[in-house]
Amino acid sequence: MSSDGTRHPDRTTETAIFDRLVTDRLAEHALRYTMRRRQLVTVLRRVDRPVTLVELMNLASGMPQSSAYRNLALLEEAGVVRRLVHSGVDAHFELAEELIGHHHHLVCGSCGTVEDFTLPVELERALSRAFDSIAENGRFEALHHAVDVYGRCSVCPV
Ligand SMILES: [Zn+2]
Numbered sequence: 001m002s003s004d005g006t007r008h009p010d011r012t013t014e015t016a017i018f019d020r021l022v023t024d025r026l027a028e029h030a031l032r033y034t035m036r037r038r039q040l041v042t043v044l045r046r047v048d049r050p051v052t053l054v055e056l057m058n059l060a061s062g063m064p065q066s067s068a069y070r071n072l073a074l075l076e077e078a079g080v081v082r083r084l085v086h087s088g089v090d091a092h093f094e095l096a097e098e099l100i101g102h103h104h105h106l107v108c109g110s111c112g113t114v115e116d117f118t119l120p121v122e123l124e125r126a127l128s129r130a131f132d133s134i135a136e137n138g139r140f141e142a143l144h145h146a147v148d149v150y151g152r153c154s155v156c157p158v
């Protein structure tokens with residue numbers, strides 16, 4: 001929402017704000033927003049779901065795997081990209097929560113797909129309270145959480 005609260009920024013403005021955020025993140029890590037990095041970030045933003053390296057390479061047509069991999073690692077280091085690692089499943093890549101918002105993952109143990117899902121606000125609050133109370137003895141400060149659900153997706157046979 002725009003600061004005056006009267007109208008939503010249009011798509012061009014949204015993209016400009018997004019690009020500024022990414023540029024700043026990278027600058028904090030002494031990295032530039034190069035063409036390759038822009039290409040990777042744009043693909044992740046468009047596809048709007050976690051993708052494997054192979055999927056990402058197909059979507060970012062023509063990018064050599066070594067280049068994709070190296071730039072993803074740097075984007076991850078700068079907090080722009082998040083690598084999702086689940087046992088028995090290929091690593092998936094998506095934009096960092098800071099850019100796309102807090103959410104959780106559904107992991108299919110059969111085909112290895114990873115899907116995003118969000119919980120209602122009141123449930124997120126309840127989870128945060130629960131994790132805070134676990135850490136209540138003061139020896140641990142709960143900052144954020146990651147809750148993944150493992151199972152079988154709708155495409156996979158029973
Ligand atoms: Zn599946």
Ligand SMILES: [Zn+2]
Nearest residue numbers: 050094103116
């Ligand atoms: Zn996700």
Ligand SMILES: [Zn+2]
Nearest residue numbers: 102103124127
């Ligand atoms: Zn949560």
